[in-house]
Amino acid sequence: xxxxxxxxxxxMPLQSPTYPVGPYKFFERQxxxxxxxTDPAMIRQMLPEPLEPDGDVVSVQWLDLPDGEGFGAxxxxxxxxxxxxxxxxxxxLTQMYVDNCPPLAGGREIWGYxxxxxxxxxxxxxxxxxxxxxxxxxxxxxxTMVYKHGSPTDPAAIEALLKRTQVTLKLIPDIxxxxxxxxxxxxxxxxxxxxGAWTGRARVELIDSVNCPLADLPVLEHTxxxxxxxxxxxxxxxxxxxxxx
Amino acid sequence: xxxxDILKLPSMPAAAPSYPLGPYRFINREFMIVTYETDxxALRAAVPEPLEPNADNLVLYEWIRMPDSSGFGDYTESxxxxxxxxxxxxxxxxxxxxxxxEPPISAGREIWGFxxxxxLPKLVVASDTxxxxxxxxxxxxxxxTMAYxxxxxxxxxxxxxKSMTNTSCNLKIIPDVDGSPKICQLVAYNLEDVTVKGSxxxxxxxxxxxxxxxxxxxLPILRIVGGKHFIxxxxxxxxxxxxxxxxxxxx
Numbered sequence: 001x002x003x004x005x006x007x008x009x010x011x012m013p014l015q016s017p018t019y020p021v022g023p024y025k026f027f028e029r030q031x032x033x034x035x036x037x038t039d040p041a042m043i044r045q046m047l048p049e050p051l052e053p054d055g056d057v058v059s060v061q062w063l064d065l066p067d068g069e070g071f072g073a074x075x076x077x078x079x080x081x082x083x084x085x086x087x088x089x090x091x092x093l094t095q096m097y098v099d100n101c102p103p104l105a106g107g108r109e110i111w112g113y114x115x116x117x118x119x120x121x122x123x124x125x126x127x128x129x130x131x132x133x134x135x136x137x138x139x140x141x142x143x144t145m146v147y148k149h150g151s152p153t154d155p156a157a158i159e160a161l162l163k164r165t166q167v168t169l170k171l172i173p174d175i176x177x178x179x180x181x182x183x184x185x186x187x188x189x190x191x192x193x194x195x196g197a198w199t200g201r202a203r204v205e206l207i208d209s210v211n212c213p214l215a216d217l218p219v220l221e222h223t224x225x226x227x228x229x230x231x232x233x234x235x236x237x238x239x240x241x242x243x244x245x
Numbered sequence: 246x247x248x249x250d251i252l253k254l255p256s257m258p259a260a261a262p263s264y265p266l267g268p269y270r271f272i273n274r275e276f277m278i279v280t281y282e283t284d285x286x287a288l289r290a291a292v293p294e295p296l297e298p299n300a301d302n303l304v305l306y307e308w309i310r311m312p313d314s315s316g317f318g319d320y321t322e323s324x325x326x327x328x329x330x331x332x333x334x335x336x337x338x339x340x341x342x343x344x345x346x347e348p349p350i351s352a353g354r355e356i357w358g359f360x361x362x363x364x365l366p367k368l369v370v371a372s373d374t375x376x377x378x379x380x381x382x383x384x385x386x387x388x389x390t391m392a393y394x395x396x397x398x399x400x401x402x403x404x405x406x407k408s409m410t411n412t413s414c415n416l417k418i419i420p421d422v423d424g425s426p427k428i429c430q431l432v433a434y435n436l437e438d439v440t441v442k443g444s445x446x447x448x449x450x451x452x453x454x455x456x457x458x459x460x461x462x463x464l465p466i467l468r469i470v471g472g473k474h475f476i477x478x479x480x481x482x483x484x485x486x487x488x489x490x491x492x493x494x495x496x
Contacts, residue, residue, distance in 0.1 A: 007429055016460045105362075
């Protein structure tokens with residue numbers, strides 16, 4: 001392959017790039033978001049400066065992604081911390097677990113999504129919307145929510161939540177082990193269509209695990225669940241802060 | 246978390262880094278390598294300039310069992326290595342790799358540009374046959390077989406250890422957050438502190454099945470040269486940039 005074509009590759013490997021060029025459109029993207037109050041000192045410890053905490057209610061989210069352009073069908077779990085940057089309300093993603101290599105590699109390499117390999121499941125089991133996360137053979141999180149009990153009082157607030165800037169800490173080493181990229185990246189979903197939104201009671205259990213430490217943000221009080229079905233587009237992002245100057 | 250703490254992190258996520266800082270030590274790393282001759286046109290297409298494929302058109306198809314790897318754990322890998330030259334010097338180019346463990350996938354891609362994807366390789370002794378298989382997205386895409394410890398390899402453990410410190414390289418590609426190329430380099434590394442505990446050669450066979458996302462069969466098998474099986478301890482250190490495509494394009 002000649003040098004000009006090498007520069008046009010979307011990703012490694014040369015013979016079969018792991019992910020294509022973006023943006024990436026998702027159809028029937030389903031969320032179960034379980035909100036809970038946690039320890040503010042732990043939030044402060046996990047938020048990279050210059051992000052500032054925005055309250056003490058965080059969330060663990062299960063995502064079912066049956067149709068993602070370039071990525072296929074997969075599931076994910078994310079832990080999200082509300083924060084502010086320069087006064088703007090944002091969401092910092094602190095941990096993510098997915099069961100599919102292209103979004104894992106693309107997520108880390110393009111946006112710095114904090115993704116590791118874990119097996120997430122989001123299913124409707126009898127009367128219960130049920131999320132489970134398995135890491136290295138052990139169940140490390142389980143979440144449950146009542147099924148389509150309530151409607152959001154303010155539908156516009158749901159769309160605003162999905163369009164809120166997501167912030168990730170992108171770290172890529174150089175070949176000598178020194179940092180090559182150390183940035184806060186901002187990403188804003190486009191073409192958001194909310195096809196369904198429900199509220200209701202929810203519970204989450206987080207189990208201590210060293211390589212999947214969701215339980216480092218302890219559950220002090222459950223504050224409710226949100227169940228969403230959406231179509232949306234993941235575009236490229238922008239650098240919000242560069243730690244290398 | 247302060248900027249000083251952030252710059253000391255070895256990897257994402259900050260809350261539980263996927264991999265620690267290197268170097269990475271491997272104990273009892275077991276290799277099965279089937280060497281075969283392929284089509285020169287397909288080989289040229291698979292090798293990025295300025296690397297040059299060798300005139301003998303040989304390809305190494307590998308399975309590697311790694312039961313004890315610092316920072317990474319216990320996993321198995323399978324893939325394709327192409328012997329090449331860079332500025333006239335011999336170098337092994339890694340073209341495809343498939344493995345069943347996330348930290349070495351992420352570290353491999355992000356530090357050295359190893360062309361790694363998630364799949365399920367196996368290397369086992371099945372009765373009288375050393376057997377490698379590779380399953381990608383639920384489909385078998387490769388099967389290699391070797392007669393078990395048939396004959397000690399020429400030159401024994403010492404010659405094998407020496408050959409393993411030869412230079413290897415990868416094509417490292419990392420996009421910028423806007424989708425443009427941020428890193429596009431040929432990177433080189435040399436294994437260190439290599440001890441070989443056993444090394445054998447034998448007849449071998451290899452079957453490769455076409456698959457779009459694990460295209461091991463894109464380099465077709467014209468002739469099997471033979472198989473090699475060896476067990477080693479070794480260290481994978483950081484590396485160096487051989488060639489930078491972004492700087493080269495900028496003149």
